[in-house]
Amino acid sequence: MAVGLANQGETVLAWDPATGEPLTDAIVWQDRRAEPLCAELAEHAATVREITGLPLDPYFAAPKMAWLRRHLTRDGVVTTSDAWLVHRLTGAFVTDAATAGRTQLLDLDSLTWSRTALEVFGLAHEQLPEIVDADGHVGGTTAFGAEVPLTGLLVDQQAALLAQRVTEPGIAKCT
Helix, strand or coil: CCCCEECCCCEEECCCCCCCCCCCCCCCCCCCCCCCHHHHCCCHHHHHHHCCCCCCHHHHCHHHHHHHHHCCCCCEEEEHHHHHHHHEEEEEEEEEEEHHHCCCCEEECCCCCHHHHHHCCCCCCCCCEEECCCCCEEEEEECCCCCCEEEEEHHHHHHHHHHHCCCCCCCCCCC
């Protein structure tokens, strides 16, 4: 038996890495409050797209992370919701590459956090989770009784593909 986790890849929150306690409410994927911040950063849109493959839009995690830092708190870490939940379950500070790819902070060529993108969003000094394989062993949890391994992390849209058995060329799914 093992536990896997699918998450809303664009949902973010600030939290205390020592205790795991949330410092803010989560800002979910549909939230548009970072729209003015994206307008302010419009001159960097081409650079962000070149590095991350994503258009500059408040839908993604980085604008929400930057908004949260500007308006709510500078304390703790600010991450996608999966990093917080994995930390609560196992103590690990990780995210998978698919979720990292939804932040607008992942360099698609190197699969590492982009220093340039972090600077664009004013997040250069943030402590970010380690990027791990989606199917790797992350740690163990006793949250459901006896300890079980956490061995799967994946952003929701990609997880839905696997759940619907979209694993062969020519098969499609629309969510």
